[in-house]
Amino acid sequence: MPTDVIKAKNYLLSLGIHGEIPMGSERMEMRKRQMSVQQESVAGGTAPTQQDQQGQGNRGSNACCFCWCCCCSCSCLTVRNEDRENRNRRASYDVKGEGTGEIEDSPKPTVEEVRSWGQSFDKLMRCPAGRSAFRQFLRTEFSEENMLFWLACEEFSKETNKTIIEEKARLIYEDYISILSPKEVSLDSRVREVINRNMLEPTSHTFDDAQLQIYTLMQRDSYPRFMNSPVYKNLLKSLSEQSPES
Template identity: 65%
Template sequence: MSCFVKAERYLPKDVLCTTWIQSLQHADIGSIILSSLAIKNAEDNGPTKKDPASSDTLFDGEQPSLEEIRSWGKSFDKLMRSPSGRKAFRDFLRCEYSEENILFWLACEELKKETNPEAIEEKARFIYEDYISILSPKEVSLDSRVREIVNRNMVEPTPHTFDEAQLQIYTLMHRDSYPR
């Protein structure tokens, strides 16, 4: 089963899944998000109701405004600043078989919030093993210069151990995945 068909499970019942699938195959991320939310229905009838039998919808919590969703199609930075935007982009990256990029980026954001030295070291090792190690099935694509910087930083991990790597992956997502 393709990821396009699996995407149907995220949509409220009143969304036309064929529109979602067609937009996934022929449009950019902004169009995908817009069509998946049944914007016309939301504008005509108010917000769509969640199917009580399903805990899966495209967005957790409050749905973003139409204006916010449209801004995601114009600005990658706005998409990544929005929790709902990141969720939609993560679902898109899963379809593109590159979800590890946003998972790495999110893990780095969590590390930056940490203040406890032991927790910083533990989280840094987890991030390294999951996304930097060449043995990891979720290894992100880093150039040798950045990989060397990360290896040096791992001697004494800080909340900013992966800043160079995070920036490189952010740029990769912006340049390669976002335009699709």
């Protein structure tokens, strides 16, 4: 008797099936019955375990993938944020060392100086205390970046070292010219094109046109409001009351 037939007969006996081993189509039918019995047996015990393992595997894989993506994203964001903060700190340090300190620590103005601010914008901007008061006003209008940019350009135009010029030009561009910067100043397309060309080989005059445009903007737009603002009026009143000549 062939070995496969003996195995089949023994298998049927183990299942409680007695009789002759079927041949041909009957054997096919028997195999179907065997497969049905095996499927029922698997469904009763083995399948859930395999499904659970597969599900756990999928969840584990997804979790790992999710964690990796999150970690990667967080790491990338952290690096970008740190890089941005470092650039801002360097830029802020440069600007502060080149003019902001002068404004913040400016001496108290006299009554005559404060009154002279109303004569012209030039007199206001030439006076450290005037720039300080005007900057405080711009801060209330959320346009302080105009003064900061103008100050940065003033100091930048005095620089002579080529390496420092290139570094500071990049910082000024990133802080005040780039459309991605929260401190971007308002410039027309012509001036932006000039700056973009100048940035290929920056010099101390790279931002001259932009500085003039921002100066004119402050003179025409913000200066008249400053002269009528409580910031200016209260300062003038306070100094007038303290002055023995008043």
